[in-house]
Amino acid sequence: MSHMLDEEQALWASGYKKLSGIDEAGRGPLAGPVVAACIYIPQGLYFDGVNDSKKLSHKLREELFEKLTNHPDVVYGVGIVDHKTIDEVNILQATFLAMREAYTQLATQTDMVLIDGVHLNLPVPSKKLIKGDARSYTIAAASIIAKVTRDQIMFEYDKQWPEYGFGQHKGYGTEKHRKKIFELGPCSIHRESFEPIKSLIVAKK
Secondary structure (H helix, E strand, O other), rough: EEEHHHHHHHHHHHOOEEEEEEEEOOOOOEEEEEEEEEEEEOOOOOOOOOOOOHHHOOOOHHHHHHHHHHHHOOOOEEEOOHHHHHHHHHHHHHHHHHHHHHHOOOOOOOOOOEEEEOOOOOOOOOEEEEHHOOOOHHHHHHHHHHHHHHHHHHHHHHHHHHOOHHHOOOOOOOOOHHHHHHHOOOOOOOOOOOHHHHHHHHHOO
């Protein structure tokens, strides 16, 4: 846990009082939205086990999500950008949109925002951290909110299109998922700008 607080402790020591962190989930999948979360956790409040969401078990992610989202002193916002917008503006711009929306939804003003992997123009100072979800406690907490929120969306999509297995792979391009796309063709939540869906659609025209 100690190394996860290095970035925060340095910023607190330099005079920043309220830090928030932003991370996203879902840049790589072939289907569904990209989801970002922005979170503020007061200095001195710690949740044991917070880490990069990719390093946590599904069970621990869910438990931490419940603790984070239900704690009265934690404030968070979520931004969701759907597959149609991803196809229209590209996945990087869609990620920026989701991150800005998550920041906008944060119902408190912070004086510094830590952002995983990208620069983002915001009305307050911000700091880009490469691999921030493994370096910053705040970004790691945001990664948990984003990941679990997106998983919940994909579980709902799994009920509508169970034949694709969205509940298992969450839209990522696993061998099983790709096989289903070739067998059945894409469904309405697949990203038409992503391969192999893009080529399949062109081939049908």
